[in-house]
Amino acid sequence: MKLNKKFATATVLGCLMILIESCSSSVLVDKWSDPLFDKTPLKKILVIAIRKDPIQRRIWEDAFVGEFSMNGVNATSSYNLFPDALPDTNQIIQTVQEKEFDGILVTRLLLAETKTNYVESSVTTEEEYRYNNYRKRYDLYSHKVEHPGYVESQIIDRRAIDVWMIRNDERLIWSATSNTPERTSVAEVQNDIADLVIPELVRSSIIKLKK
Numbered sequence: 001m002k003l004n005k006k007f008a009t010a011t012v013l014g015c016l017m018i019l020i021e022s023c024s025s026s027v028l029v030d031k032w033s034d035p036l037f038d039k040t041p042l043k044k045i046l047v048i049a050i051r052k053d054p055i056q057r058r059i060w061e062d063a064f065v066g067e068f069s070m071n072g073v074n075a076t077s078s079y080n081l082f083p084d085a086l087p088d089t090n091q092i093i094q095t096v097q098e099k100e101f102d103g104i105l106v107t108r109l110l111l112a113e114t115k116t117n118y119v120e121s122s123v124t125t126e127e128e129y130r131y132n133n134y135r136k137r138y139d140l141y142s143h144k145v146e147h148p149g150y151v152e153s154q155i156i157d158r159r160a161i162d163v164w165m166i167r168n169d170e171r172l173i174w175s176a177t178s179n180t181p182e183r184t185s186v187a188e189v190q191n192d193i194a195d196l197v198i199p200e201l202v203r204s205s206i207i208k209l210k211k
Contacts, residue, residue: 026180026192028161033204034173041208042103042165046096048078050086050108056186057086060107063190067198072210076101096166103165103206110158110177121149155182157189161197163206174206 045068049060061077068075078087081095096104124145129138156179163174178193201207 026178026189026196028176028178028196028200031176031200032174033206034171037165037173037204037206039205042163042206043074044099044101045073045075045103045105045207046078046081046092046099046101047075048086048092048104048106050106054079059186060190063187063194064105064107064197067191067194068207071198071207073207075105102167103163106160106162106164108160110160112158112182113156113179114153115156116151116153118151119149122147156180157182159193161193163201174201174204176200 047061047064047068049057049064051057051060058077058079061079065075065077076099081087081099082091087095092104095101124147125142126145127140127142130141131137132139159178159180161176161178162172165171165173176197178196180189180193198207202209
């Protein structure tokens with residue numbers, strides 16, 4: 001009996017986790033990788049989040065750097081090198097050469113999309129107890145409740161994520177767009193996207209995880 005109870009509890013918790021993840025997860029679309037990439041993993045990556053808000057810039061960069069570091073990949077947030085403002089092209093080139101970065105990850109905000117969905121009307125049966133004066137007791141009554149159809153809308157945040165290789169020449173080797181349902185927790189979004197990007201970069205041999 002105790003075993004069945006534990007199994008039921010674990011099953012319920014598992015289902016709840018699946019529901020939470022399915023409702024909140026970001027997705028990567030329009031993924032592309034360079035077919036001519038030589039499959040030599042990047043060793044040192046500079047992370048740049050193109051955001052005007054300095055706080056959001058730091059949060060975004062730290063999210064990616066944190067994921068890289070947890071998986072044994074050497075990465076640096078650009079705000080550690082340029083704390084006052086985003087670096088321009090010349091500053092990036094100079095820094096990449098001086099610090100010997102061989103890769104750059106750039107993320108930037110795209111125009112948001114609004115998705116609409118029509119929810120059809122429905123009828124449900126509701127029950128309630130009412131006092132019956134004739135029978136001098138509470139009886140259970142049921143009645144139909146009509147729910148009219150309505151249109152619901154959802155804002156989808158879109159972001160571009162590009163990875164550049166800096167070796168003999170500079171070129172784009174991986175790119176994707178992330179679609180994320182609008183949420184209140186900024187850190188949740190960053191970590192969600194970073195969790196999606198890292199496995200894709202590993203699959204494309206752009207980075208190699210250290211065991």
